[in-house]
Amino acid sequence: MPSQGNRPPPSAATLRRLERASGSLATRAVSRMDDELPWFRAMPADQRSWVMLVAQAGIASLVEWCRNPSRPPRLTGEVFGAAPRELVRVVPLKHTVDLIKVTMEVMDDFVESVAEPGDADALRMAVLQFSREVAFATAHVYASFAESRGAWDARLEALVVDALVRGERSEELPGRASALGWAAMSPVAVLVGAAPAAGDVHAAARRAARQMRSEVLVGVHADQLVVVLGGSADLEAVAERVSDEFGPGPVVLGPVVDALSRAGESATAALAGLRAVRAWPGAPRPVPADALLPERALDGDPAARAALQERVALPLQTAGGEVLETVRAVLASGGNLEASARVLFVHPNTVRYRLKRAAELTGMSATDPRGGWTLQVALVLAELHQDRSLWH
Missing domain, CATH: 1.10.10.2840 (PucR C-terminal helix-turn-helix domain)
Structure with a gap:
């Protein structure tokens, strides 16, 4: 928190008045949000109450800082800890910035009525400096959430792909994939081949699939790159584009299935084809697993x-x-x-x-x-x- 420079902090009497007015100021802030922000009016009552708690906590944190300006700020816990982490999920960063802006505008409007005589400028400066710190704390909260969500998504995606590689047919798979943003459940096919030795293989394969307007899940199993494709009317064309992101060697496309819960069947066939494809040196890339039926059969599939x-x-x-x-x-x-x-x-x-x-x-x-x-x-x-x- 930056110091308040040569300006004296608000007096103890002003801070007491601000503390007593925190509830009414938070209520006025939420009322103005309701008037000025259409998306806020559409929020459920419980989420609106969370915003009220954050506003009140923010004013209380301002008072505490003004009393102890040399104390290191702990805004992330003091202000945003008043609401569940779900609030970060349901309120995007842009909307949160709007909420902070409205709250600070309300506080600025009522500086004259809250401050003791001669204290208005000091309180206004404190509000300005505090609003900057809240903005930094907001960015930190959302960045931390994005980082943890990204790590969680990566683990969940790895679990889904691993289940498919093991041939697991589970009705839970669509729900897990939906949590990763997978929207279309049919048709689905699995593409397998060698993982490239360098680069972000997940990002490259995902970008290629989405360029073709396909749903995609990506995982690396041992040294094999496994890509689940879905939701496109021409999965063969998508597979041909995505195969460019694989490492050297053959790439095998499993048969198209009608549901994500059956993607394990496609993965099993694709992996069996990848084991047997060396017996067909001239195989196209990618090659359908069904085109490798004789090699797979001779390999014991x-x-x-x-x-x-x-x-x-x-x-x-x-x-x-x-x-x-x-x-x-x-x-x-x-x-x-x-x-x-x-x-x-x-x-x-x-x-x-x-x-x-x-x-x-x-x-x-x-x-x-x-x-x-x-x-x-x-x-x-x-x-x-x-x-x-x-x-x-």
Whole structure:
């Protein structure tokens, strides 16, 4: 607190009068806030009462300082400690500055009526100096709150991302994400890859996602960067932009799910894809986890094996022997339709028709290198599974 210079402090009698008038001055201040600040009128009654307490505490702190001008100020505790910390959350800094301004204007207006004769200038100067100190204390309170809130948000975000990495499916996840500002609950997908070695990886990934108008949660799990994306109609485009913020190496996008509570499924698939993607050196970046089903299945991922059985092998098996036989023949011939037709004793157009039917059922083309690889792995695993079933 700056000293009051060569000016004498207000007299003891003036300070007594100011102390007795503190309640009425606070009431007048709140009344003027109600008249001049529309947002203050809309506040709930309990929050308005907190403001009254802060105003009264501020006047009491002014009196105490004037009595002991050499005492170090403790405005943060004396003034703002009168109200719960929730007040900082519900009243932004700009509004708090307006509240202080109105309170000090009321005190200045009533200096003449409160001060003893000849004391008005001293009291007015004290009010001016005190208002400056309150302004500094206000900035400190909000800065401390922002720092602690930022640390809390970082811990909560880390807990949410860690739960997703562990495959946790919890109805509490949307509530935790909502506390972090996550608004849209669907659709959701998880992007994983290597964390960059330098820079603020959280900020860079978050900024890239928000540029694409996507909700985002960011975490680093071991040396892997995990980014949860949501609320965008084109999460693939968002993932492509955000993947630029990852470290070197592959980046895998988990399947899109319809709720944040199911984001653990997307994370599990993405992490399984990241473990298996080295088997596909030419994989795009980012690569969908579903595009890595054969590599994931060979790596022992039960979810990938089940997906290949359900989406590829079973539809071909139930389509009839001709379709399955044609797919096997084309795969065995390396995609040569004429050679396959000779083996099957049919016209090449018949082979084309059957392959078209197989592609409609599975989404895979036997003549495409990647599609043929996926079909081959799916059919091999189906045969192995059938053999084991026969033995058991």
